[in-house]
Amino acid sequence: xxxxxxIVIADGNFPCHTVSQNVVRADGLTGTEILKAIMELMPLxxxxxxxxxxxxxxxxDNYKPEIWNDYKEILQSSGEPFSIGYIERFAFYERAKKSxxxxxxxxxxxxxxxxxxxxxxx
Numbered sequence: 322x323x324x325x326x327x328i329v330i331a332d333g334n335f336p337c338h339t340v341s342q343n344v345v346r347a348d349g350l351t352g353t354e355i356l357k358a359i360m361e362l363m364p365l366x367x368x369x370x371x372x373x374x375x376x377x378x379x380x381x382d383n384y385k386p387e388i389w390n391d392y393k394e395i396l397q398s399s400g401e402p403f404s405i406g407y408i409e410r411f412a413f414y415e416r417a418k419k420s421x422x423x424x425x426x427x428x429x430x431x432x433x434x435x436x437x438x439x440x441x442x443x
Contacts, residue, residue: 332433
């Protein structure tokens with residue numbers, strides 16, 4: 322991955338192979354486990370307005386994604402400055418098609434899909 326490339330951490334319901342030719346299988350791991358591991362190695366893009374993107378809850382769906390709080394805690398503890406953008410479901414899929422890779426996790430939480438924009442390694 323280079324500066325500005327994006328990587329998707331996908332939950333167990335995400336259509337990984339439909340949106341990407343480059344799918345990394347991590348079925349036995351959760352989204353939070355993968356996010357922690359990535360944040361130890363990959364800086365976020367400080368030149369972008371937003372470095373992290375979450376899939377918006379579909380209008381009419383009253384589900385509250387508790388995993389978002391877990392993701393925010395992991396991001397905050399990484400020390401990397403970040404801003405989160407929220408993307409409509411089908412727009413999220415389209416953006417994922419342009420990502421460097423999709424990591425297919427076994428995450429069972431709904432709306433647990435997250436995109437990270439890579440920064441410069443120093």
